[in-house]
Amino acid sequence: MKDSAAIASGRLSPSEYQHNFDEVRPPLDRLQAAVDSSRCLFCYDAPCVEACPTGIDIPSFIRKISTGNLKGAAIDILSENIMGGMCARVCPTEILCEQSCVRKAGEGKPVRIGLLQRHATDWLLGNDIQSFQRAPATGKRVAVVGGGPAGLSCAHRLAMLGHSITVFEARPKLAGLNEYGIAAYKTPHQFAQREVDFILGIGGIDVSIGQALGRDITLERVRRDYDAVFLGIGLTGTKDLGVAGEDLSGVEDAVAYIERLRQAADLSKLPIGRSIVVIGGGNTAVDIAVQAKRLGAEDVTMAYRRGPDAMSATSHEQEFAQVNGVRIKYWSRPVRLTGSDRHVTAAEFEYTQLDSMGRLTGTGETFTLAADQVFKAIGQMLVPDPIVSGAQQVLEMQDGKIAVDGDRKSSLPNVWAGGDCITGVDLTVQAVQDGKVAAHAIDRYLRLT
Ligand SMILES: Cc1cc2nc3c(=O)[nH]c(=O)nc-3n(C[C@H](O)[C@H](O)[C@H](O)COP(=O)(O)OP(=O)(O)OC[C@H]3O[C@@H](n4cnc5c(N)ncnc54)[C@H](O)[C@@H]3O)c2cc1C
Ligand code: SF4
Numbered sequence: 001m002k003d004s005a006a007i008a009s010g011r012l013s014p015s016e017y018q019h020n021f022d023e024v025r026p027p028l029d030r031l032q033a034a035v036d037s038s039r040c041l042f043c044y045d046a047p048c049v050e051a052c053p054t055g056i057d058i059p060s061f062i063r064k065i066s067t068g069n070l071k072g073a074a075i076d077i078l079s080e081n082i083m084g085g086m087c088a089r090v091c092p093t094e095i096l097c098e099q100s101c102v103r104k105a106g107e108g109k110p111v112r113i114g115l116l117q118r119h120a121t122d123w124l125l126g127n128d129i130q131s132f133q134r135a136p137a138t139g140k141r142v143a144v145v146g147g148g149p150a151g152l153s154c155a156h157r158l159a160m161l162g163h164s165i166t167v168f169e170a171r172p173k174l175a176g177l178n179e180y181g182i183a184a185y186k187t188p189h190q191f192a193q194r195e196v197d198f199i200l201g202i203g204g205i206d207v208s209i210g211q212a213l214g215r216d217i218t219l220e221r222v223r224r225d226y227d228a229v230f231l232g233i234g235l236t237g238t239k240d241l242g243v244a245g246e247d248l249s250g251v252e253d254a255v256a257y258i259e260r261l262r263q264a265a266d267l268s269k270l271p272i273g274r275s276i277v278v279i280g281g282g283n284t285a286v287d288i289a290v291q292a293k294r295l296g297a298e299d300v301t302m303a304y305r306r307g308p309d310a311m312s313a314t315s316h317e318q319e320f321a322q323v324n325g326v327r328i329k330y331w332s333r334p335v336r337l338t339g340s341d342r343h344v345t346a347a348e349f350e351y352t353q354l355d356s357m358g359r360l361t362g363t364g365e366t367f368t369l370a371a372d373q374v375f376k377a378i379g380q381m382l383v384p385d386p387i388v389s390g391a392q393q394v395l396e397m398q399d400g401k402i403a404v405d406g407d408r409k410s411s412l413p414n415v416w417a418g419g420d421c422i423t424g425v426d427l428t429v430q431a432v433q434d435g436k437v438a439a440h441a442i443d444r445y446l447r448l449t
Contacts, residue, residue: 006372007250009271011296017267020294024185025089028112033119037066039103040111047100048113053425053433054081058097058113065116074124075131077117080436082156083149085125085195086178087429088118089187094316096429125194130201135162137204140446143168143226145213148176149428150419151232152199153435154442159204161443166226167205170212176234176419178428180259183287185294214386219395223414227449228442231387231402231410231417232435235380235426241279245337246376250344254278254288254377261291273372276300277347278326279334280377281311286318288375289326300326301369305333305352305360335366337374347371382421399423407441408434416442 012020028036040062048058056077064073077084093099093114101110124131140163144151147169155165173179178192200207211217213233222229238253240246250273264270272295278285281304293300304311307330308318318328332349339345347369350362382401388394396403396411401423404410408418418434420426 006275007271007273010268011272012268014268016296021184021188021267023188024183025115027122028115028119033065033116036112036116037062040066041102043102047102048097051100052081052097053427053429054087054436055433056080056084056097056117061120062111062113062116065120070120070123071129071131073120077121078124078131081429081432082153082199082436083178083195083428083432084117085121085198086149086182086187086192087432088114088121089191090178090182091427091429092314092316095314125198130198132156132160132202134159134202134204137164138162138446140164140227141166141225142228142230142442142446143222144230144232145217145222146170146176146232146234146419146421147174147196147207148232148234148419149178149431150234150421150435151176151230152196153432154230154232154416154418154439155205155435156199156202157436157439158442159202161439163204163443163446165205166208168208168211168213168217168222170210170215172209174207174209176232176431180262181255181284182262182428183258183291184262185291212386219387219391219415223412227414227446229415230435230438230442231415231421232419232431233382233386234420235382237381237383238376239379239381241334241337241376241378243334243336245339245344248337248339248344249342250339250372251337251374251376254280254284254375255380257375258284258288258291261295267295270295272297274298275370276373276375277369277371278302278375278377279347280304280375280379281306282313282377282379283317284380285375285377286313286321286326288377289321290324292373292375293325297373299370301329302326303329303332303334303347303349303369305331307331332367333360333362337371344371344374347374380420380426406437408438409441414445 042059046059061073061076097113098110104110144155144167147167174196175192276292276297278289289302331352335348335350351365355361402417404422408416416438418438419431
């Protein structure tokens with residue numbers, strides 16, 4: 001019989017929960033912001049601007065911070081990226097803007113662009129300033145399906161351009177994975193909802209909560225009832241491991257567990273195992289591993305089938321996991337999960353290697369890790385049912401996602417798409433950019449019709 005205490009809640013004291021889920025990267029104070037902004041060289045053709053997927057004019061906003069003009073700095077940021085506040089907290093800056101900072105090449109230490117961005121945007125949101133106005137109404141109506149970063153970015157830009165928007169959202173709250181997925185210690189204090197309030201504050205955006213495409217509404221209907229449609233439905237399916245024992249209790253989808261964690265009113269009520277195995281090598285794997293440790297798990301191992309360089313979690317994130325006591329086993333692929341009384345007790349792995357053709361193969365050598373809980377974190381996938389069921393014209397797909405062109409236009413005449421549901425990099429900042437690019441393309445289309 002499985003020891004029932006192996007998965008238990010209340011492993012820590014209230015102060016330990018508080019400490020473990022407090023903000024991991026505190027904001028800059030005024031003096032720190034002044035010092036950091038003074039390090040910017042205000043490069044002409046700044047490489048950091050190229051490296052930011054939303055193309056924020058970084059030298060311009062940093063110069064404004066250095067002269068005390070926080071409002072101007074925030075407007076520079078939010079004009080290109082309406083979720084500049086969230087992105088300042090969650091962007092992997094080490095592979096984006098800060099990676100290409102000239103100070104990094106020269107001194108090994110980039111200007112802390114993300115933290116400066118947060119300094120300015122927090123000031124604006126904290127002072128309740130609505131910095132964007134709507135253009136005169138165009139009389140055109142756009143349906144945005146999915147209220148995550150892609151959908152909200154698209155909705156906000158279209159509202160600015162004078163169109164009327166309805167956001168259809170399946171879940172009880174807006175913000176997508178900003179609310180339900182991002183690690184709790186990156187964005188505490190209900191920041192995702194404060195940002196949503198700011199975005200909706202522009203006006204012209206109606207929200208229809210609890211309305212799921214494919215269940216309550218159809219693509220045919222929104223295409224007929226609105227002048228244009230934007231799909232920002234993210235990825236709601238989880239990839240299976242495809243090994244024996246996957247159906248044992250204690251084997252869980254990492255994203256679903258993180259959602260429970262993010263919505264928990266009291267973390268001490270959330271049960272967690274003593275020995276945890278996480279299978280995967282991306283953001284989600286790092287996030288579930290670190291949060292399991294911070295919930296009081298004793299032993300957490302992440303297993304990834306290739307080496308550190310192939311992991312989609314950056315080296316910074318891998319190091320963060322290790323500093324938090326997570327062990328990472330590279331070159332290991334799951335073979336089977338075993339259990340007793342229908343509950344998982346162990347995960348068996350085979351060591352892997354690359355053959356002479358560069359293909360991943362098993363070595364035949366195996367090892368076993370004890371596990372009360374196994375989290376699957378090998379990737380999310382698009383569930384196509386909502387967009388294909390009952391449709392007369394079917395959307396073209398590419399690599400299991402919605403196919404789009406450079407304007408984020410799909411194969412259907414009045415449908416655009418962006419964010420995780422199209423092929424590309426799955427990051428918040430990229431979803432915001434997709435929504436913005438699509439909004440401008442939709443605007444051009446609406447002005448011609
Ligand atoms: C655990 C985890 C941690 C992450 N951490 C980071 C990070 O630290 N930094 C980073 O940059 N990125 C991170 N990401 C990636 C980032 O969260 C996504 O790239 C981003 O949220 C994509 O935005 P989106 O709007 O495309 O999709 P989502 O955020 O998934 O939003 C899609 C929205 O559509 C709604 N929806 C879905 N189906 C329907 C339907 N049929 N009808 C109506 N509404 C629907 C959903 O409820 C949701 O609100 C993380 C992802 C995960 C899973
Ligand atoms: S949005 Fe992200 S990548 Fe762009 S400047 Fe800000 S922190 Fe850097």
